[in-house]
Amino acid sequence: MKILIVEDDNDLREITTASLEKERYVVSQAPDYRTALLKIEDYDYDCILLDIMLPDGSGLDLLHELQALGKRTNVIILSAKDSLEDKVQGLDLGADDYLPKPYHLAELHARIKSLLRRNQREGERKVQYGNIEIIPDLFKVKVADKEVELNRKEYDILLYFMLRPGRLVNKSTLAESVWGDHIDQVDNFDFIYAQIKNLRKRLKEAGATAELKAVYGVGYKLITE
Structure with a gap:
């Protein structure tokens, strides 16, 4: 946030x-x-x-x-x-x-x-999409009722997309929202690619029914299979 x-x-x-x-x-x-x-x-x-x-x-x-x-x-x-x-x-x-x-x-x-x-x-304490569940107050992520360990930025990225399911988010908007508004000082978005790659791997290994789909040249969106 x-x-x-x-x-x-x-x-x-x-x-x-x-x-x-x-x-x-x-x-x-x-x-x-x-x-x-x-x-x-x-x-x-x-x-x-x-x-x-x-x-x-x-x-x-x-x-x-x-x-x-x-x-x-x-x-x-x-x-x-x-x-x-x-x-x-x-x-x-x-x-x-x-x-x-x-x-x-x-x-x-x-x-x-x-x-x-x-x-x-609307007052809910959980955010759900597919079989992924986030409890923001506790910073917990579950896939199919099993807790999944994510690092801080992986968690922040996932929560950002979980609150915007199906919405295409470009790389600069994601960077500003998750890393702060001084992001325009960086030369490239390689750090985003690395975090997204790790997050997609963790979700897949956990059996998530939702995935972060890359839209070439634009950004990403969270969709269900």
Whole structure:
């Protein structure tokens, strides 16, 4: 899962980033309005943690920009401005939740998990396709009810496709979603090929009825046999 933190407080941003990365999220940062705007224009995120008071603009204006771009992204407002007016305005503009500062990281994690689960799978705690089952809260993968061991990126790739069964995903989109939005600095996607190859081998050996099919020159999609 890919999260963008829009926060001008360097210490809070770094502490929150480190905490989320321990939970195996892919995290990007924006310390100001301009950086955040560039990122939401160029990339897609599963969740945005949005401060209202930024040095060069308002987080509420970023909600307007998300609407204008037609992007339906989960947004949790994190702000010291714990006024009813800000809360109502943010929710009216499309934010999904509001957590006042200072916040406990454990509560933030719970809010993110609840929000992602509710929006992606209507509250289900399992993601299933064919005979493959993923339990995101536990980072477990099962094929035909038998647990399969995957490394972190193999797991991230599989979950990304399990949430988008049958959808063709190009290599750059996959790289940005699983490795972060600095992926445009790399020269090639050889690292993706290696991870996909290993994942396909593990699924086949486990007897999975779904497979990652390569579409030459474009990308991959998860399909059932």
